[in-house]
Amino acid sequence: MADALGGIVQLESHEAEPEGLVLLAIPDRAIKKYAKKFAGRCAHLSGSLHIDDIPSLHPLTSFDGVANDWHGISLAVTGEPPKPILTAFISLGFVPFELLPNLKPLYHACAVMASGHVATLWMAAEEILASNGIILQGKGIMGLAESTLNAFKQNGKNGITGPFVRGDQETIQRDIAALPEKWRSLFEGLGGMATTNKKGSDEGA
Numbered sequence: 001m002a003d004a005l006g007g008i009v010q011l012e013s014h015e016a017e018p019e020g021l022v023l024l025a026i027p028d029r030a031i032k033k034y035a036k037k038f039a040g041r042c043a044h045l046s047g048s049l050h051i052d053d054i055p056s057l058h059p060l061t062s063f064d065g066v067a068n069d070w071h072g073i074s075l076a077v078t079g080e081p082p083k084p085i086l087t088a089f090i091s092l093g094f095v096p097f098e099l100l101p102n103l104k105p106l107y108h109a110c111a112v113m114a115s116g117h118v119a120t121l122w123m124a125a126e127e128i129l130a131s132n133g134i135i136l137q138g139k140g141i142m143g144l145a146e147s148t149l150n151a152f153k154q155n156g157k158n159g160i161t162g163p164f165v166r167g168d169q170e171t172i173q174r175d176i177a178a179l180p181e182k183w184r185s186l187f188e189g190l191g192g193m194a195t196t197n198k199k200g201s202d203e204g205a
Contacts, residue, residue, distance in 0.1 A: 048108035055079030
C-alpha cells in the first residue's frame with residue numbers, strides 16, 4: 001500500500017516516533033501499547049480487535065508485499081478514522097463499510113475461514129496426493145481452485161458441484177474411506193454443509 005500511495009506515506013519501524021497521522025500495521029498483541037503512544041492521531045488494521053476510542057480499518061484482502069489492483073475490495077471501518085487515512089484507502093479502490101465493534105471477531109473469523117483455512121485445504125490436498133505418489137502436473141490444485149472460484153463468482157451457490165451436491169453417496173463413502181483418518185470427518189462435515197447451503201439456495205429461488 002505504501003508503494004501504491006507513493007510519497008504520501010512512509011513506512012517506519014516499531015521503534016520510530018513519527019509525527020502526524022499513524023496507521024498501525026502491527027500484530028494485535030502490540031496495538032494497545034502503540035495506540036497509547038499515538039493517541040488521537042492513529043488507526044489500526046486489526047479486523048478482530050476493538051479498542052475504545054481507537055478507530056480501525058481492515059482491508060478484506062491478502063497482501064503480498066507489492067501494489068495490486070484493490071478496486072472493489074471491502075474495507076471494514078470501525079469508529080471514525082482520520083479522514084486522510086480513510087481517503088487514502090478509498091483512492092486505492094477500497095470500498096468502506098461500517099463494522100460494529102461487537103461483530104469484529106465474527107467478521108474476522110469468517111475472513112480467516114475464507115482465506116487461510118481454504119489455503120490450508122489446498123495444501124493438504126496436494127500433500128495427501130504427493131504422499132501417495134500422485135504428482136499433479138500443470139496448475140495442479142490451483143487450476144481446480146481457480147475454476148471453482150470462477151464458477152462461484154458467476155453463479156453463487158449454484159456454482160457448487162461435486163458428489164455431495166449430486167447426492168452420490170457411494171462416491172462420498174468411497175472417498176471418505178480413502179482419506180487419512182484425521183481428514184475424514186472434516187471432509188464429510190464440509191460436504192454436508194455445502195449441500196445444505198445449496199438446497200437453501202435452490203429453495204429460495
